[in-house]
Each structure stands twice: as C-alpha cells, then as structure tokens.
Amino acid sequence: MRILIAEDNEVNRMVMQRMLKRLGYHVDVAANGLEALQALERQSYDLILMDIMMPELDGLEATKVIRQRWPADGPRIIAVTAYALEYSKTMCFDAGMDDYISKPFQIEKLAEMVRKHSFLNRR
Numbered sequence: 001m002r003i004l005i006a007e008d009n010e011v012n013r014m015v016m017q018r019m020l021k022r023l024g025y026h027v028d029v030a031a032n033g034l035e036a037l038q039a040l041e042r043q044s045y046d047l048i049l050m051d052i053m054m055p056e057l058d059g060l061e062a063t064k065v066i067r068q069r070w071p072a073d074g075p076r077i078i079a080v081t082a083y084a085l086e087y088s089k090t091m092c093f094d095a096g097m098d099d100y101i102s103k104p105f106q107i108e109k110l111a112e113m114v115r116k117h118s119f120l121n122r123r
Contacts, residue, residue, distance in 0.1 A: 001118050004045045005029045006036035006062065007080065008054040012103065016049060016080075019107045025114065033057030037065060045075045047117050050097065052081040052088070060095040067096035076117040 003025050007013040013029050020027045028045075030036040032054040039045070048066075050059040057065075059079065066074050078099045079092035089100050101113055 001025060001047065001114075002043070002045045003027045003114070004036060004039055004048045004075070006031075006033060006048055006054065006059060007051040008032055009051070012051070012080075016110070019110050020114070022107065023111050023114065033059060033062030033065075036062050040066065040070070040075070044073075047114065048075050048077045049080050049101075050077050052079055052092065059097075060091060063092075063095045063097050078113055078117065 003020060005013055005016050005020075005027055007016065007029070008031050013031070017027050017029060028039060030039050034056045036048065036050065037057070050063060052059040063077050066077065076099070077097045078101055079097045080101055080103060081088060081092075082103045092100050099113060099117065101109065
C-alpha cells in the first residue's frame with residue numbers, strides 16, 4: 001500500500017511517518033497541498049493522510065483537485081485535523097474526503113483507519 005502524508009507541520013509529519021513505518025507501510029511526504037498534487041503526478045497512491053490547514057494549497061482544495069483529476073481511480077483521502085467539530089467533518093466530506101481523524105491520535109487509531117481503507121481499496 002502506497003501512502004502519502006500531506007502535512008505542513010514537520011513534527012506532525014515525522015510522527016505520522018514513524019507510526020506508519022512501525023506498522024510496516026512505505027510512506028512519502030508532502031509539506032502542502034501543491035506538493036501532494038505534484039507527488040500524485042509522479043506516482044499513484046492508495047491513501048493520503050491530508051491535513052486540512054496548510055499553506056500554498058489547503059487540504060480541502062487539494063482534495064477537490066484530486067477528485068477532479070482522478071475521479072475514478074484516485075486515492076482514498078483521510079482528513080487529518082486538530083478541529084474535531086461537526087462542521088469540520090462536513091466540510092471534509094463535502095470536499096471529497098473519505099474519512100476523518102483528529103489530532104492527536106494514537107498509533108492504534110491510525111492503524112485501524114489505514115486497515116479500513118486498505119480493505120476498501122481492494123474492492
């Protein structure tokens with residue numbers, strides 16, 4: 001499974017990357033939405049962990065672009081945010097994201113989320 005982390009905070013990016021590597025996944029990273037789009041131009045990903053608030057291009061707008069460019073075979077996108085409000089979830093789903101995880105999270109929650117979406121990708 002190919003996973004891309006799109007997160008502007010270096011510490012958060014490193015923590016997620018280490019968690020996923022401990023779980024046995026190969027991970028690439030992008031520091032903002034534009035870098036995430038550039039990464040998708042180079043190769044396909046099964047899953048993107050997408051921060052909502054990033055410079056250059058935020059996660060919501062990046063998701064909209066991904067859904068336009070790769071409507072049928074695009075990656076699963078999980079919103080990653082510190083905002084756990086109901087309207088935040090609605091904004092994420094309206095943008096085309098597939099799921100939602102709020103920071104901070106434990107490795108068990110991340111593992112559960114990745115397993116869930118790896119199963120959905122095989123369908």
